[in-house]
Amino acid sequence: MKNPRLAIFAVLLHSLVAFTAVAAETTSVAYPPHAIPNSHLRVLPRNAAGRQYQLHIGLPESYAKEPNRRYPVVFVTDAYWDFAKITAIAGSLVYDKVVPEFITVGIGYAGENLDYGDLRTWELPPVSLDGTANSGHAADFLRTIETVIIPLVERDYRIDSSCRILAGASLGGLFTLYTMYTKPELFQGYIAASPAIVVGNDWLLGYENKFVKSGRSLKARLYVAGGGNESPGFLGGILRYNSRVTSRHHEGLAYDFRIIDGERHGSMQFETYIRGLRFMFAPRAPESGPATSP
Numbered sequence: 001m002k003n004p005r006l007a008i009f010a011v012l013l014h015s016l017v018a019f020t021a022v023a024a025e026t027t028s029v030a031y032p033p034h035a036i037p038n039s040h041l042r043v044l045p046r047n048a049a050g051r052q053y054q055l056h057i058g059l060p061e062s063y064a065k066e067p068n069r070r071y072p073v074v075f076v077t078d079a080y081w082d083f084a085k086i087t088a089i090a091g092s093l094v095y096d097k098v099v100p101e102f103i104t105v106g107i108g109y110a111g112e113n114l115d116y117g118d119l120r121t122w123e124l125p126p127v128s129l130d131g132t133a134n135s136g137h138a139a140d141f142l143r144t145i146e147t148v149i150i151p152l153v154e155r156d157y158r159i160d161s162s163c164r165i166l167a168g169a170s171l172g173g174l175f176t177l178y179t180m181y182t183k184p185e186l187f188q189g190y191i192a193a194s195p196a197i198v199v200g201n202d203w204l205l206g207y208e209n210k211f212v213k214s215g216r217s218l219k220a221r222l223y224v225a226g227g228g229n230e231s232p233g234f235l236g237g238i239l240r241y242n243s244r245v246t247s248r249h250h251e252g253l254a255y256d257f258r259i260i261d262g263e264r265h266g267s268m269q270f271e272t273y274i275r276g277l278r279f280m281f282a283p284r285a286p287e288s289g290p291a292t293s294p
Helices: 004-028 079-095 116-123 138-156 171-182 199-214 232-248 268-280
Strands: 039-043 053-058 071-076 103-109 159-169 189-193 220-227 253-260
Touching (some): 079 103, 079 268, 116 138, 171 189, 171 199, 171 220, 199 232, 232 253
Parallel strands (some): 071 103
Antiparallel strands (some): 053 103
């Protein structure tokens, strides 16, 4: 009769050898990185302020097949995070025929091992966060978007310039609203996911008040959302902004607001972009109402 201890030892030895072989094979094979289909990167020359931007371009599936077609465009800040979010959900929205195909342009930074926190803090808020020149350069960033990035994109891609949308989250959401009140004609739609209204003691509310007193019109589509489980102080700023906008009754503004129930600052962004894009493109949606087929 075979020794049971030897049998167990043989099984263990065989398993160890097999595991070692698999591990060795895994470490020796160079697997290609995953890439987002129909996308590429454009690195811009370093500007006078020393900023070097990188554009993440996402093209619709039909882009190469329909050379005479022009597409709406969605610009999104913090491309290193949010470009992937929007491109991930775009296909499902197009499949459901609740949005048309569109081009996505994520605005990020060129280089390796970057501190995105420092980079975005420099230019997304319209006021300094700490009283120094290390933040509060939204006006410069907006000027770059208007004079460099939009012209480049509309020169090199088939853009329908009558349908530009700007989206952003947190400080990017604050920048989105700042842009709307600074250059309301530059984009036709704005998505602000959990905008950081509390920055500068609700600085944006004062800026909004100046806009209204100027008598300028606001003709755009605006979607704003906050997470139901965000910190009460942060969410309070978003709620104050919603009350302010609702009270204005802007004649040319199509406005929608939502609290994403149960979600915090990061996780609420996915649903915000889904619902925000649907709201942006509602007038252009191929279909509306319940689906008529699977």
